[in-house]
Amino acid sequence: MIELASVIRDLREELEQAVAAAEGAELRFELGTIELEVSVALERSAHAGAKVRFWVVESGADATVGATRTQRLTLALQPTLTRSGNPPFVSGTTGANEQ
Template identity: 55%
Template sequence: MIELAELIRELRTELASAVDAAPADGLRFELGPVELEVSLAVERKANASGKVRFLVVDLGTDGTLGRSSTQRVQLTLHPRLAGSAGSPMVSGPEAAGER
């Protein structure tokens, strides 16, 4: 399991790599909305801070994690470059297993 924030950080890193690989000329793609659908378990620490964590889980087919119920959440992210109103352009070589 990983925290939702870590998943989004890793996605941001991958998208930044694709933007950096975009050539100045030639074929480029405008990056549109990024849709994620994840299953989350909510974990609340029993200490004084009472921190709540949202954990991305791989459930298989049963839909539960131990005694915790999970929720499916769909996020639609609209990537933007800092200081720009337009969508970033991406490119790069195809990675193995990429769809």
């Protein structure tokens, strides 16, 4: 199983690589809402100060989860660029009025 935070971090890194790889290309794709659907297992520790953690169940790993119950979770992520707050483009050159 993989922590949900790791899945989102890896997705962010992949998208940043796509934006960087598209530098100078003429064809543009604006990145819109990303819907991420995962199967998650919930883990809660019994000791004081414990927190709840979400683990993403890897494909085909349902049988290994055993007694842990899994749920399907859909996240709608709206990517924006830190500096401008605009949606990113995963390809294409920046226009005259864009940042």
